[in-house]
Amino acid sequence: MYYSNGNYEAFARARKPENVDLKEAYLIGAGLASLAAAIFMIRDGQMEGNKIHIFEELDIPGGSLDGIYDNPRGFVIRGGREMENHFECLWDLFRSVPSLEVPDASVLDEFYWLNKYDPNSSKCRATVKQGQNAQTGDKFTLSEKAIKEITRLYLTSEELLQDKTIEEVFTEDFFASNFWLYWRTMFAFESWHSALEMRRYIMRFIHHIGGLPDFTALKFTKYNQYESLVLPMMKYLKERGVEFIYGAQVQNVIVDIDSPSERKVAHKILYTLKGKQKEIALTENDLVFVTNGSITESSSLGDHHTPAPTNDVLGGSWTLWKRIAQQHRDFGNPDKFCGDIPRSNFVSATITTLDNRIPSYVERITGRDPFSGKVTTGGIGTIKDSNWLMSWTFNRTPHFKEQPANELVGWIYGLFSDRKGNYVKKTMRECTGEEITQELLYHMGVPEKEIEDMAARSARTVPCMLPFAMAYFMPRALGDRPLTVPKGSVNLAFIGNFAETERDTVFTTEYSVRTAMEAVYRLLDIDRGVPEVWASAFDIRAILNASYRLMDKKKLKELDLPWIVRLFGRKGLEKIRGTMIYDLLRETGLV
């Protein structure tokens, strides 16, 4: 496996790998990572679909990429996906998956047209004081000290950031900034999360810094991601004969490990199907792809009148990873990610509005008609003075194909599930859907005397407790996540957001697809480049422009920078006018 960039490799097709007809593939979990791996095996590995078998413990594919009408609760999305143009592997995948809606188009075409003609942006990124625009504008309000801290983090190598938390590398100046407000709510970072992961995010998305305050950086699918992404992949795979085995929980993958060569061969899959213990004996030609760990594992739903219960029992994905990890240190350290629920959980909720009362507040705050079918909130809006640090969003409507035309479906989440609300004197995790709606309406500016009636009659809200929602961001050291193909492994790969690949950022759909692509290309020895992570972190234009934006558009001459005088003399930057460096500084806004 090797990385590539540019059109030459992107448009080329790989030759059929040697011996692929001898191989069989077993994928554990039917989430995005497995579905993507299966498509890469068929498209790029030219493997026959009927040689691919996908085990899923649930009775539905898609994993975290969900969206369902759960009768009688109502519409449910546990999360929503912010996406961007430089999801290199993901778009490489979806260019080949036909759209279910647009004839002769791919899912990529459909997404591209949608976001081109209805581009995303937010007119109100944050509110305060019950529905007032917080007027955070495009300002990051970072002090010089805070900018230095960001720069220091950017320049520090991963080795030195092992097990460090964000609060260990930043001070109050940073935490008081709009930048941190935008950042933590947009990506779900807490101050106790991994500094290493935060650094990867800054590097990975440096080209989007200017688009963070108004979300022009983001793109969204037309519907929830189950309908827009999972269903087209499922059609592709079923048409090619891929086998799906639902209700099959894999208990362990037994690996033979040779010492001292450390050659590793998966030789048995143990699983249960409908309560019966089963096993599959493997040869070296049987490839096993494990999605280790899952942030929606053990998630639980409440309803409009019932809170979502907290389920702290480790589910199939964590126990499987633990059992595999016990066999060799190269298989990672799951406890780092699933061992501290108070620091990894959050509560989300899906709200369906039933009449026009709540939509009129949505329109007042966003300045847009939520029934127009176009971008409405344009990503989350954050309630800056909410005790739960609550954010909410209404994407383009309908968010479900079957949604009645007079209803809106929105998503709410809070970063602090253990604090009492401002209106509802309960923690978010203790609240029913109705109480979460009350808290939201209070912050939207609904008069207090109307809140209870509106929450009871104008919405149906389903709370969801996700004990491991933020497990991807738990502080970690190198080696805690297994490599996609561990050293010496002949037929065992790890895929998804708890497998390790260089430079990319977890909590993204791209990461699941990238690890899938890398694992498939390695185990099948596919001779085509995997697109490297978009290299804006090394692009001086992106770095200079990000600096300009982080400094709230200050020009170099407005800053006290004695080094400029030292470097260029009293005439300062004038001395380099007419050079490429000056032109670059001008193009990126710095002069």
Ligand SMILES: Cc1cc2nc3c(=O)[nH]c(=O)nc-3n(C[C@H](O)[C@H](O)[C@H](O)COP(=O)(O)OP(=O)(O)OC[C@H]3O[C@@H](n4cnc5c(N)ncnc54)[C@H](O)[C@@H]3O)c2cc1C
């Ligand atoms: C709330 C939330 C917000 C998100 N926001 C974004 C975003 O803004 N942008 C973005 O790009 N991404 C976002 N993501 C991340 C993205 O959705 C996930 O990273 C991705 O969908 C994970 O896919 P996966 O296949 O790697 O893992 P999963 O979806 O977790 O799939 C694992 C599958 O394996 C199954 N399984 C587990 N154990 C076993 C077993 N032992 N036997 C059989 N089956 C098993 C599970 O049931 C599941 O179906 C978000 C996710 C959530 C939950």
